[in-house]
């Protein structure tokens with residue numbers, strides 16, 4: 001067995017080890033076909049089963065009723081920044097955004113490029129996005145209210161989703177999708193780039209409610225319309241078949257090995273609280289995000305000074321603790337504790353953090 005490290009990468013990120021082993025085992029002959037999953041038609045019965053399973057597992061895990069469609073769309077989460085206003089902004093009505101960091105800012109920019117009436121109803125930019133703004137007024141006329149459920153870079157996360165005044169919510173859940181159960185009913189659309197919590201990069205899972213599809217304008221490029229993906233079950237053209245296969249395996253692991261999203265959430269909360277406990281009781285580590293807003297997926301912190309930070313990161317790497325450097329726009333450190341991060345990895349990190357502080 002090859003050596004594995006404790007992988008805290010922010011994305012692409014760790015996948016569950018049992019999933020990687022299953023991929024390896026089945027790679028040369030998928031389900032006894034004598035062909036790899038990467039060598040079979042996207043229209044074959046074998047792949048059809050994979051796709052159906054991935055969709056049905058998503059529906060079960062999130063308790064989706066038939067009014068929601070599960071789609072796979074190329075281009076990652078960033079493609080959704082542009083597709084959402086293009087498909088779902090209603091004529092002569094504003095679109096509302098809450099700006100909580102780099103990814104929200106990019107989503108806003110894509111709506112502005114298209115000349116939409118973009119209203120940023122709240123922002124935490126003045127404090128460098130270190131908190132979530134809870135005080136704002138939604139335009140009752142808005143086509144939708146867009147927010148980022150977990151801010152991967154700054155380490156903030158909505159524990160309770162924003163109030164919406166009857167306006168459909170749209171959320172970029174890339175970095176905390178499937179980490180906890182939630183009520184989908186207020187949502188017109190949910191999307192997640194796969195490479196944080198779901199599988200390989202380059203693809204987004206999009207969950208869209210039936211009534212939102214009625215908004216899609218006719219005169220749009222085919223590959224940019226949500227209706228194209230819905231009407232063709234994400235098979236209008238050749239989808240990233242390998243990515244969908246891995247996503248299905250990750251969802252199966254979530255259902256069968258973990259036991260669903262409630263279990264996943266309680267594991268994730270425990271992992272995060274153990275590390276926050278070390279940070280909060282330390283003289284050298286200091287959390288970056290405001291306590292009330294902080295994330296259980298991406299834990300951001302600094303050390304007393306930059307020199308010490310450099311030493312911390314270098315020694316962590318020597319100890320097989322990988323990916324702890326903060327995003328270049330923030331600096332500091334970040335531990336990304338996605339679903340696949342085991343309690344064993346968390347305990348190794350805690351032990352390292354404690355020993356590093358003690359020997360100073």
Ligand SMILES: *Cc1c(COP(=O)(O)O)cnc(C)c1O
Nearest residue numbers: 076077078103152172174175193
């Ligand atoms: C990583 C990330 C993205 C970007 O995803 P791509 O698939 O690279 O486009 C967008 N939003 C959030 C919240 C992310 O964490």
